[in-house]
Amino acid sequence: MSNTDAWRELFLRAPCGLVSTDSSGTVTAVNDTFLQMAAASRDDVLGDYLMRRLANGSKLFFETRLMPELRSQGRVQEVALDLLLPDRSILSVFVNAVVDTAADEPLIRFAIFDATGRRNYERELLGARRTAESSEARLRILQRAATQFAAAATEKELGSVLAEAARSATDASQVSVYFVGDPGEGGGRPGELVLAFGDRSSSERLSLADDAPEAETVRLGTPLSCASASEIRERFGARAEALRLARIEAFMALPIVDGSEVVGVLFCGFGRPRTIEPKTVDVLGSLIDQAVVVRQRIALQQLMQFQSLHDALTGLPNRLYLQGMLARVLEPVDSRRRAIGLLFVDLDGFKAINDALGHRGGDLVLREVSSRLTDAVRLGDTVVRLGGDEFLIVCDDVDADSIVGVALRVGEAIRSPLGGSAHGLPLSASIGISLYRGSDDGHATATADVLIRLADEAMYESKRGGKDRHTLVVV
Structure with a gap:
């Protein structure tokens, strides 16, 4: 065996980890012992930053203490660090390092020793002091x-x-x-x-x-x-x-x-x-x-x-959300009149669609309708799914003309041809509107239940009148 081969064998089989890096900390050479300690392959380590192999606390120490001291002193001895292994476990090590200026470009030579036993022994010796000095303060924090x-x-x-x-x-x-x-x-x-x-x-x-x-x-x-x-x-x-x-x-x-x-x-x-x-x-x-x-x-x-306040199928607010919302908008606000409108929307022809496409197809149609309703209403209006094919739209600060305008846009949106497997199947909406104009003193004279009931009754009036239309009731 030549001297070169002997030195190479000594490097690879040395009883401690040996690592060479350039001045930035990129690994240029590594021996088998370090690879075994780090549970890594040579391809994984070469060309990578040595700091990436360290646990979080050691990364900071490596960057803020070890490397600056190396640059200023040219060497460090017995620096305690923690290697982070692939299974997320920690291996305690001691590191000696020296800057080698003999090469064409300065290299940093690291000797890394498994310090598990020594670190455990030192921790036991210093346990009482650390408990007194830092553990109590840390525990309080x-x-x-x-x-x-x-x-x-x-x-x-x-x-x-x-x-x-x-x-x-x-x-x-x-x-x-x-x-x-x-x-x-x-x-x-x-x-x-x-x-x-x-x-x-x-x-x-x-x-x-x-x-x-x-x-x-x-x-x-x-x-x-x-x-x-x-x-x-x-x-x-x-x-x-x-x-x-x-x-x-x-x-x-x-x-x-x-x-x-x-x-x-x-x-x-x-x-x-x-x-x-x-x-x-x-x-x-x-x-x-x-x-x-x-x-x-x-x-x-x-x-x-x-989830407690929204419909699982469509993501729209549900009946529980509606109750809380109406309680808020009907609260006394100020001395001015405040108009609130409810649109009760019931789909015409949905049962036939559900029978033809099954529940899965019907659910897809309900999602599409929900999206159309949300797009058709004004900014600030709230679309609620009551259940089945019934929806309620809450419009705050409206008059008769504007809420009828909302109803017309909703009707037009529902009539638009459906997509997917529902294409060609007719769908429309019967709409009932209850418009509450408020009171001069700002106090509500109608309850949420009354407004919903009136809108529901107006919707049934639209059904009896031939469907695909709206009926307005002013309170």
């Missing part, structure tokens, strides 16, 4: 946040609790929480970050394509930090001026991750240079984990509330 999280009913309330807890954990001068909004209309514009809580300098909305630290954190899905104003200027260019004006000289931003989806970002800004410690990241990570669970609960409650 988490317990207080848990109590406040339990009362949060909206994303804005959730953002406020998370931001205040993060401020307590970090002493940050400025804290903001953003959640990812819906993509732009048409799908051509990027999505947005919508502010749930922030200080005065926080933007209400940020494009995910923005060069802001918050947007970049969401795009990358990894924590992001800058320890000084010069580092901010170097990394964010023009955006650094906005941070300077907000008196932020250091920051950290952590993604809010639900499962595999980044749903938001927590941003903590500091008024002086600051190196973020891994334990601080751990506390914020725990707060974010709590917030994610609460956000899931809020979303579920909102979904349940929506």
